[in-house]
Amino acid sequence: MSMIAAFYSGKSILITGATGFMGKVLMEKLFRTSPDLKVIYILVRPKAGQTTQQRVFQILNSQLFQKVKEVCPNVHEKIRAIYADLNHNDFAISKEDMQELLSCTNIIFHCAATVRFDDHLRHAVQLNVTATQQLLLMASQMPKLEAFIHISTAFSNCNLKHIDEVIYPCPVEPKKIIDSMEWLDDAIIDEITPKLIGDRPNTYTYTKALGEMVVQQESGNLNIAIIRPSIVGATWQEPFPGWVDNLNGPSGLIIAAGKGFLRSIRATPMAVADLIPVDTVVNLTLAVGWYTAVHRPKSTLIYHCTSGNLNPCNWGKMGFQVLATFEKAPFEKAFRRPNADFTSNLITSQYWNAVSHRAPAIIYDFYLRLTGRKPRMTKVMNRLLRTVSMLEYFVNRSWEWSTYNTEMLMSELSPEDQRVFNFDVRQLNWLEYIENYVLGVKKYLLKEDMAGIPEAKQHLKRLRNIHYLFNTALFLIAWRLLIARSQMARNVWFFIVSFCYKFLSYFRAPSTLKV
Ligand SMILES: CCCCCCCCCCCCCCCCCCCCCCCCCCCCCC(=O)SCCNC(=O)CCNC(=O)[C@H](O)C(C)(C)COP(=O)(O)OP(=O)(O)OC[C@H]1O[C@@H](n2cnc3c(N)ncnc32)[C@H](O)[C@@H]1OP(=O)(O)O
């Protein structure tokens, strides 16, 4: 019997960010392994024309929750969507709902965040810092609370090369930052943002670091733990391999590469690709929830959920396996044949951007114009290259994260818990994982049918022929222009033509004799 699963039975659990990538997998696992849990409260806002109830309905009816429905048929009764917007200081939760949350919650998993790299500092502070502070204030008023688990990121201290499971202070206190966001106007915030984030690459990593400081400072008597996952990817095993539902991290780039838009990237092939499957993060999170509530460590423990020091893989190997999977199961209606040119050199990368990305987009837009359609490829390419430039920071460096607490926790688990809540990344076979990831992107993100693979392969063959034809035409035009201008080129051309003529005459002579 799993002790962790038994621990969550009968519990009332509050999850923020339950509609996000990690939140959904967390809920799924909780319902599947502890179907006797009392209730999961989720803080949800209406979005994209959907009410909170409609959003929950959509999640429960998704493929991800199919197994849950078998083991927990009354899952819809155990999930309680509470209207909340973390952009508001009091989360805009109704009095009645707040009362229920305060009096019933046993465990909190705080996953909500803005993960956009380019978010305005004011918004990133509100979501990743102020909302965390507010939630801690709520938690301090919950008499039945046993543990508060905060999800941060392994990159909150990406300005360092070696990162321990400790909180590194930022120069300006989070409270000062929160206060200043209230009276500074946007223009001034824009001006001071680069100074505040310092040698971090974006507002996301900076505000996640501030969020950790807030957790440490406001922890009071609460049982708190912080989890720092690295780059979270598709599921490894559970509930099935390859599940993914958003474009963050590598997923968007896999689409861009598979569709032939992205054919080169400024990346260091030997740099460690610290990817971690989302189900591994969720298993660790649930184990940490149990450990924090039951063992009540004296201080706030931080757990690194990373792969680099236990089972390292580099970007080169991953890119290679991504391409190998495209060969087996190409994406439909590709713009060009997938390719992967890695370069760590800025000038070479700019060259490839011009030749492999911008030029084909301009030519395609020219073709669209000629055929009376609206050009759009240059715009798409510009947005893609902007996205890639924001991710480049993470594929040109390697970090070392110590994992003492995570390994300690692993050794504390019973063999059954180690199996059911497996977060031992040493067991991960990267090639298999990446293949399933790419297939998952095709299936769950692009919603492409595997039956369409032969047609996709045919399409790639046609693209290859167009590519050869285009290159041949380009060569002939260039050559024609050259021989029109250069005597030397004309001499070379004359030499080649007369050589070919002699060669052909040699073979034609005996055949004429036979006739
Ligand atoms: C697994 C193997 C990887 C290999 C994959 C590639 C293989 C082949 C490639 C060929 C070349 C060579 C190979 C190279 C090998 C290296 C591979 C690189 C892998 C990249 C790894 C990424 C590392 C991420 C690091 C994360 C560190 C921190 C982790 C965290 O803690 S948090 C989670 C991470 N957060 C994010 O990822 C958010 C990032 N996104 C944003 O901030 C924003 O979306 C934005 C980039 C600023 C863009 O914002 P916009 O305002 O423009 O709007 P929008 O968000 O609506 O999106 C605009 C369009 O861009 C598309 N898009 C969004 N995200 C991505 C994405 N990640 N990749 C590609 N495209 C993306 C989106 O769909 C929109 O498209 P449109 O509608 O058509 O315009």
Ligand SMILES: NC(=O)C1=CN([C@@H]2O[C@H](COP(=O)(O)OP(=O)(O)OC[C@H]3O[C@@H](n4cnc5c(N)ncnc54)[C@H](OP(=O)(O)O)[C@@H]3O)[C@@H](O)[C@H]2O)C=CC1
């Ligand atoms: N994905 C990754 O690679 C990594 C993620 N992390 C951390 O993991 C956690 C979860 O990330 P992930 O699931 O990938 O992120 P997602 O972007 O998929 O999910 C973010 C969640 O936060 C919610 N949220 C955002 N703004 C608000 C708001 N104003 N009010 C209420 N809810 C809000 C979103 O709700 P809605 O659906 O309404 O937008 C969504 O449920 C985050 O803390 C992130 O920092 C850490 C390392 C890597």
